Amino acid sequence: MYVAAKGGEKAIRNAHALLAKRRRGNRNLPSISLAQIAQQLTLAVDRVMAEGSLYDVELAALAVKQARGDLIEAIFLIRAFRTTLPRFGYAKALDTAEMLVRRRVSATYKDLPGGQLLGPTFDYTHRLLDTSLGVADPANEVDDQASEAKPADDAAAPVSMPRVTDLLGQEGLIEGAPADDGSEPFDITRAPVSYPVDRSTRLQTLARGDEGYLLALGYSTQRGYGRSHPFVGEIRFGDVEVIFEAPELGFEVSLGTVQVTECQSVNQFKGTATTAPQFTRGYGLVFGQCERKALSMALVERALRWEELGEERGAPAQDEEFVLSHCDNVQATGFVEHLKLPHYVDFQAELDLVRRMRAEHEESRRAADMKEAAE
Amino acid sequence: MQSSPEESSNANAWRATRQGVMAVMARAESAELDAILVRLGPLPAASNLKPPEVGLVMLRGRTGGDGAPFNLGEATVSRAAIRLEGGAAGFAYRLGRDLKAARAAAILDALWQDEARRAAVEDALAPVRARLSDEAATVRTETAATKVDFFTLVRGED
Structure with missing residues (x-):
């Protein structure tokens, strides 16, 4: 039990001033700007938006700076901030088929309509440190507009990029997505969760879950703990439009675009006496370019569907309540890190208890010794 | 009273154009919107129907x-609602927290609804449209x- 402690105000104030000083680092160096963080540490910013569950690039960059690069602390700051704002409503579901695609690959089809677009990826790099990045790189004062070569060929024209799952679906080789029956999906930010939960609730929980945790669980399914034989049907990353029905207007308005990563996993089969075997699927959707997270999410999402697909249970990644109730790193860090705060009263009680037990132990040992000596 | 099919199709076209604007x-930079307001001036006074938020x-x-559908996560949005003196009510919703840009967009929405000003608003927005389409x-x-x-390679047999 945690009991409030008093005192220490001055020390706490000084500790926070020291934190600010250490955050700033050497004052002979320029302070890092939010634009620099947003432009050059993009993937850190994306992770903070995804797990902070709030899409706002500038706020996420601020959180990264304030947290000295501690991303879980930054995510915590974002979650705290979101509680200060009113909710205007729910947007229409994003249409990932209409994405301005910046990257799109499939590990299942080499020739797919729209093509394999590697985009900005670490894949196929040699993971050799590039010392040229360590050299100061003065800003190029160039006119952004003029420097961008005007695209002339048809590469600039929009290309249709059907989802790989749609291609498989046309042949009936893969299960369909669960139909939209028009009902409102559960919102874990508005109502307490009680298990078991439906697939929408799982997806919302996983979408804001910790990347490292989901990576480990996804990995465990590959190593035999709930095997589901996954392929990456498709990963795509790019810009999608946000559409919102404005209550004052009574019609839909476009709010702009957000970047998301989507992953469709294609997994081994399910069939019954009446339906022919089909591939099954897992789904991942995450704010920003968070590929590792989207893929891990799809693996875990698929593993959690064991019951619906008539699979055997037994692996950690299949345990819905365990997986979902521990995937939020803000909840987890709050409970784990509160152990650092004063527990003096609590500990005093345990100290008294262990002293009493030791005294009783000593007494009974002495009594036994006396009895032995008397015999 | 029911509107004729022609009237309702006109209303739909009008709404679709307004949605496009x-x-x-929603995607314009704050500075672009400010510059457009300057260019379209002088403008009637605008009063807030409610404070920008x-x-x-x-x-x-x-899935x-x-x-x-499932809930993915939230985004910050700024909104503004204004009325032009002797004119229409204008509304704006934009991703992000730039209230000044939202209010500027709401004023432009109201100006666009004024037939006498519509062409000027569309003209002023043309460079923004061009920038967005160039970027895409x-x-x-x-x-x-x-x-x-x-391409896949066939593995040797031995």
Whole structure:
């Protein structure tokens, strides 16, 4: 039990001033700007938006700076901030088929309509440190507009990029997505969760879950703990439009675009006496370019569907309540890190208890010794 | 009273055009909107129907990309509602927390509804439209340059 402690105000104030000083680092160096963080540490910013569950690039960059690069602390700051704002409503579901695609690959089809677009990826790099990045790189004062070569060929024209799952679906080789029956999906930010939960609730929980945790669980399914034989049907990353029905207007308005990563996993089969075997699927959707997270999410999402697909249970990644109730790193860090705060009263009680037990132990040992000596 | 099919199709076209203009204004930079207001001036005074406000909209995805919806996470959104003196009410919703830009967009929305000013508003927005479409074209071109043709090799038998 945690009991409030008093005192220490001055020390706490000084500790926070020291934190600010250490955050700033050497004052002979320029302070890092939010634009620099947003432009050059993009993937850190994306992770903070995804797990902070709030899409706002500038706020996420601020959180990264304030947290000295501690991303879980930054995510915590974002979650705290979101509680200060009113909710205007729910947007229409994003249409990932209409994405301005910046990257799109499939590990299942080499020739797919729209093509394999590697985009900005670490894949196929040699993971050799590039010392040229360590050299100061003065800003190029160039006119952004003029420097961008005007695209002339048809590469600039929009290309249709059907989802790989749609291609498989046309042949009936893969299960369909669960139909939209028009009902409102559960919102874990508005109502307490009680298990078991439906697939929408799982997806919302996983979408804001910790990347490292989901990576480990996804990995465990590959190593035999709930095997589901996954392929990456498709990963795509790019810009999608946000559409919102404005209550004052009574019609839909476009709010702009957000970047998301989507992953469709294609997994081994399910069939019954009446339906022919089909591939099954897992789904991942995450704010920003968070590929590792989207893929891990799809693996875990698929593993959690064991019951619906008539699979055997037994692996950690299949345990819905365990997986979902521990995937939020803000909840987890709050409970784990509160152990650092004063527990003096609590500990005093345990100290008294262990002293009493030791005294009783000593007494009974002495009594036994006396009895032995008397015999 | 029921409107004729022609009237209702006109109303739909009018609404679709207004939605298109609002979409451009949601993507315009704050400085671009300010410059457009200056260019269109002098303007009638605008009063707030309610104070510009920042809030959250919950974004949604669909299971499997096309299935049942789920809540993905929130985004910050700013909104503004104004009325021009002797004119229409204008509204704006934009991702982000730039209230000044939202209010500028709401004023432009009201100006656009004034038939006498519509063409001028559309003209002023044309460079923003062009910038947005150039940026999208650049992304497509850059991405197309990374298009890969994988080919599989047949493994030897021994």
